[in-house]
Amino acid sequence: MTHLQNTPKPPSLHGTATPVSAKNLATRPAGSAAPVVPPYLSDTYHWAYINPRNVRFLDRDLVVSIIFWGNRRRLQKAAFDEISPGMTVLQPACVYGEFSSALARHVGAGGCLDVVDVVPIQIASCRRKLREFSHATARLADSKYPAGKQYDAVCCYFLLHELPEDYKRLVVNALLASVRPGGKVIFVDYHKPHWAHPVKPVTSLIFDNLKPFAKQLWRHEIADFADRSWPLSWKKDTYFGGLFQRVVAIQPE
Template sequence: MMIRESAYQHKYIENNINYDFEDMNFVYGISLFKNYISNPNTFLNKVLFTIRNKLFKEVIKEINPDDKILQIGLSYGSQIPKMSKMLSNNGYIDIAGIAPDVLKRIKPLISPCSNVYVTFKDADKPPLNKYDKIVCFFMLYKSDDKQKSKIINALLQRLDVGGKLIFVDYHNPSKFNLFKFFMYIKNKLWHENALSLWKNQIVSFANFDEKSQFIWEKETYFGSLYQKVTVTKKN
């Protein structure tokens, strides 16, 4: 007896997309690429991690000993002890925009820091204090455009006169950047909201009335792969 194969046996489904077996080489290739690009031990991610550390050094240059700092999100968390050690007895760091599971992961890093305080305020509803420095380090790419606008405008309102709001995030790489293809695929697969930062300036998400009160300065790094936008509140 010969049993005919069901037509459904010739289909492969991933993320609600049907693939014929003829397309399986493509699907398998995508799977391998996803595993590679998400592995922190790959050459690509080691390079990107090193670059992020260099970007944080650019942020550190803006910090003064007496600063009252609001840190939005934690990224890897390793930057907090470094900032904490730079501050005098008058300075402190408030952390907002983090989830409890993230706090649990990085708690051993920040527990020894007596001048660091954690709040569970959302990034778009930060503490009502005024700050000398606000650091938003790789946070905008996680949010859709509407949420980006809410976060940016809320943070601008928390900035003291002469204070600085510092964004570090993704940017549209130059066409000659060897990482451009990989970063596009990586963001497309996991962080599609990051691609909005390829198309739009961070200042474009701020309300018009807010823009006029501030000086906006932008620098790009590593072939425009990343950007640092410094927003200074006018006196």
């Protein structure tokens, strides 16, 4: 396990066109209108998260297991190991398969799980999966805005690699603002694999063609996207030859 400092960021991570306030937090527009689907999602990931036929086909554990090279259970466990039953948890994007229902079961009726996503069809399928859990909800929201509530933990599972650089920074800071003092944000996502990793070439090809923002996680630490003024402690573990990482940012008490 590596412990990271909140290190200074390269200048490329600072510029943005989005209005921001303290600690680089985006300000939610007034009113209660449904969030706009961001252009990177409708332009790049329409086939994966918006097209209803593909959503029906992709939203299953087997597909997730294949995408994660057989590491689905291990990565889910890595995230859940940081979450105790009874915690209040925010999941800032839907995940295909049974991840959210497993997380609802894991936190138990003594805790609560709130899932948000910016795409209506994703929220509709998540609500179906969470039907049996009265302590779990799913609602439409863009995770670049702070949740408006402070959770014990935020579980950010394979969202960051899909976001453009300015969005990564807004989402990371919004999630950090959504945990209570002593709370934590758990990021599980891609990471730069060892140079000799057998799946590095095919992963690189997939990223270049389907996931144009993913290699930013090969070049930057997740901590680089957090505003430097957060007094955080960070820890990091990698999995499967470095292809995946779990990074935990802990707010001081």
